[in-house]
Amino acid sequence: MVNGLDLAARLPGPTFHHVGHTLQLDGSIARVFWLHDGDKKLGFRGVPFGWNTLPYALAPAAAYEHFISHYTRYLEDYSAKDSATFYVDSFERIGGGGQDDDGTPDVTDDDDGWMPDDLIPEEISEEEHANAVVFAEKYLELVQQQVGSGELDQSRAYTTIA
Secondary structure (H helix, E strand, O other): OOOOOOOHHOOOOOOOOOOEEEEEOOOOOOEEOOOOOOOOOOOOOOOOOOOOOOOHHHOOHHHOOOHHHHHHHHHHHHOOHHHHHHOOOOOOOOOOOOOOOOOOOOOOOHHOOOOOOOOOOOOOOHHHHHHHHHHHHHHHHHHHHHHHOOOOOOOOOOOOOO
């Protein structure tokens, strides 16, 4: 389960491979992707292009989405109140179908190309911002350690926050 642009769900780094299904909770809809990467043979879509990269550009705000209170808020304020939109009952399909079947062709559907940021509040408290900065700095330390030890190719490492 991934809340909005939660950066922690994209960790520990570019060499990490997700297993299992990915349940994406966004402010406009909840969607589930078959085994994270999809399966063309079975007709199931994987996560949208940019799913694993956009949150890094938005750090530390994306780290803020990892707070458990945001997951419970989503379930209480969205899923419990509008289960038709925010409760998943089918996997996303190639060529349409699934929770994102709004009639817009997948080729031009804007919610398929990037993850919406509508759950990131415009303002966060100083304490929440400080926590998110610490979280982002710890991640960068981890990546730099992996690069230094040879575990991670430096050309693929994120070493600064945009």
